Amino acid sequence: MTGSTTLILGGGWGGLATAHHLRRDLAPEHRIVVVERSDTFSMCVSYLWLMNGKRQSLTQVRREMATLKRPGIEWVQAEALSLDPTDRTVDTSAGRLTGDYVVLALGAELAPxxxxxxxxxxxxxxxxxxxxxxxxxxxxxxxxxxxxxxxxxxxxxxxxxxxxxxxxxxxxxxxxxxxxxxxxxxxxxxxxxxxxxxxxxxxxxxxxxxxxxxxxxxxxxxxxxxxxxxxxxxxxxxxxxxxxxxxxHRPPALLAAAGLADDTGYVPVHPQTLEILSNLETLEVAYPGVYAIGDVTSIRLLNQLLLPKAGVFAEAQAQVVADAIASEIRGEPRSANFDGQGSCYVETGDGLAAYGSGDFYAYPEPRVKLEDPTTAARQAKEEYEQLLDAWFE
Ligand SMILES: Cc1cc2nc3c(=O)[nH]c(=O)nc-3n(C[C@H](O)[C@H](O)[C@H](O)COP(=O)(O)OP(=O)(O)OC[C@H]3O[C@@H](n4cnc5c(N)ncnc54)[C@H](O)[C@@H]3O)c2cc1C
Missing domain, CATH: 3.50.50.60 (FAD/NAD(P)-binding domain)
Structure with a gap:
């Protein structure tokens, strides 16, 4: 395919990870457009450190979208208003956009x-x-x-x-x-x-x-x-x-209007490919070329609970979706599936954190091990902030 366009709705953790992976994998004639209403990206992990004074100001933990580092990622500052997943058309506050691929990465909204x-x-x-x-x-x-x-x-x-x-x-x-x-x-x-x-x-x-x-x-x-x-x-x-x-929290309003929401209000996706499903039993894909990742998704685990809303999952899913889109454009089979592996650092105070990791797709319930708290794990948690330098000037 020459000169494709991928529309990424939402420039948060998952959306920007998708954009960066895709830009690395695709030739310059392929457009990557991120529709994000906010003019800043914030690393939410660091809010705990704003709370306890380890970070002094918001400017330390957020970056201007205008300073996105990788050339060839177009940022449209706009509100995505509605989506027609059949023809991959998005109406935004800045006009209508159509993509060959659409990645929904709109997150979950706060509803105080x-x-x-x-x-x-x-x-x-x-x-x-x-x-x-x-x-x-x-x-x-x-x-x-x-x-x-x-x-x-x-x-x-x-x-x-x-x-x-x-x-x-x-x-x-x-x-x-x-x-x-x-x-x-x-x-x-x-x-x-x-x-x-x-x-x-x-x-x-x-x-x-x-x-x-x-x-x-x-x-x-x-x-x-x-x-x-x-x-x-x-x-x-x-x-x-x-x-x-x-x-x-509540799901973004456009999901229900586009007919994409399940009974949780979020988007049911194939647990491995992140394609949007029309049938949860048969895993039938509803709209080829349209994906959803991160907090906007609803993935039911084998214990009937939902996959947690976490940046590590959004980022891993971004990699899988970017690989699928780039492979299709190059006419190659996709090489990666999302496997439900996840990790986190649970801060316990006194400069310590407990590292937890495991398989959320395990049967009959997720198999996650939480290690004893260490100073090394607390240090390792700071690596999340490296995304700010990786993605922004
Ligand atoms: C205090 C705190 C601590 C956390 N710690 C961790 C942690 O340690 N590890 C971890 O893995 N996760 C952590 N998380 C969770 C993590 O931040 C989220 O799971 C992650 O950001 C999800 O990524 P996403 O891309 O799905 O959504 P988001 O990052 O929320 O991005 C969604 C984007 O879409 C934009 N958007 C929404 N609607 C529209 C619209 N209609 N038009 C245009 N733009 C729109 C939003 O402005 C936003 O930028 C933490 C969260 C919080 C609040």
């Missing part, structure tokens, strides 16, 4: 408005400015009740709220105010990181318990009253002095 009072009451850890505000609030905190609240599932990075709780606990100890602070964690999840298997849940529950963080699973917050600093659940109310919030 879905819980009354969340915006006014919570320090939103999942938002760059929210993490900066949280640092200031923690800095002036002198004791009281801290609640970490997961306000809805699914949410990005199943480890991050737990890491936040343990990092804050370590900071309070360091500052000598731990004994003046009651820490608790409320979440609708049945257990911490259950998707990674029971052994990982056991390990995390153990860590929280040893650190004296009260864990309250199966608690869906209904509303929050900022004036009285109260959380309302179906069967109880909980007071707080400082609230660290993970807002509910």
């Amino acid at each position: 408005d879905a819980v009354a009072g969340f915006d006014a009451a919570a320090h939103n850890l999942y938002d760059g400015a929210g993490a900066v505000g949280l640092r200031a609030a923690l800095g002036s905190f002198t004791g009281g009740r801290i609640v970490v609240l997961v306000a809805g599932t699914p949410f990005r990075c199943p480890a991050a709220p737990y890491e936040a709780a343990m990092l804050v606990e370590a900071e309070l100890r360091e500052r000598g105010i731990r004994d003046r602070t009651e820490m608790s964690f409320y979440t609708p999840e049945p257990r911490p990181m259950l998707v990674a298997g029971r052994a990982v849940s056991d390990a995390l529950e153990n860590m929280l318990s040893k650190k004296g963080i009260g864990y309250h699973p199966q608690h869906q917050v209904e509303s929050i009253e900022p004036d009285t600093r109260t959380l309302h659940f179906a069967d109880k109310t909980v007071p707080y002095d400082l609230l660290i919030g993970i807002p509910p």
Whole structure:
């Protein structure tokens, strides 16, 4: 094929990884167009370090889209408004675009408005400015009740709220105010990181318990009253002095309008090829040449839970999709499949992190091993930030 166009909707972790892999693999006459509404890319991993003061400002952890390093990746700053997957046409706020290939990498949106009072009451850890505000609030905190609240599932990075709780606990100890602070964690999840298997849940529950963080699973917050600093659940109310919030997430609206959403609201894809499916049983592909990767996807695992929304998966899937598109253009068979392997670093405070890795496609449930926390794993986690230098000037 001469002179193809690949449209990548969303220039976050997965979208930019796709663009960079494709640009490396394709000759210059093939266009790679990234439609991204934001003029910056942020490394969300680093929000925890904005929270605990290891990074001082948002500018350290984000880059201007205009400084994308690799020539030949076109960035269109626009909102993708609608998609016709049959003819691979996208209407955007900057006009209509048509591609030979489309990669949906729109992520999951934050929906703080879905819980009354969340915006006014919570320090939103999942938002760059929210993490900066949280640092200031923690800095002036002198004791009281801290609640970490997961306000809805699914949410990005199943480890991050737990890491936040343990990092804050370590900071309070360091500052000598731990004994003046009651820490608790409320979440609708049945257990911490259950998707990674029971052994990982056991390990995390153990860590929280040893650190004296009260864990309250199966608690869906209904509303929050900022004036009285109260959380309302179906069967109880909980007071707080400082609230660290993970807002509910929701799928991008254009998915449902394009007929691409399943009952989770996200896009069902072939677990290995990331092609969009019309039939989950037979794995029948709905729209050849259209792929979805990362947080926007819904991949049901053999234990019936969903593959977690994490950058490491978005990046691995980006590689597979880029390979499939480049191979097809060159008239060669694709060489890579997504195999469900994943890893993460769970920060536990005191300069330590526990490295977890394994096979999320294992039967009957994901086989993931969480190692004991080490300083080396905490150091290794910083490597995620290298993407900022790899992708931007
Ligand atoms: C605090 C925190 C810590 C985390 N830590 C880790 C970690 O340690 N390891 C890990 O693997 N993951 C981590 N994650 C999760 C990781 O950031 C996400 O899973 C990852 O960014 C998903 O990549 P994506 O490309 O699917 O979506 P995103 O990176 O969210 O990108 C989606 C992009 O699409 C754009 N977009 C959406 N809709 C439109 C539209 N209509 N038009 C135009 N543009 C649009 C958005 O602006 C965004 O840039 C963390 C997340 C948070 C919040």
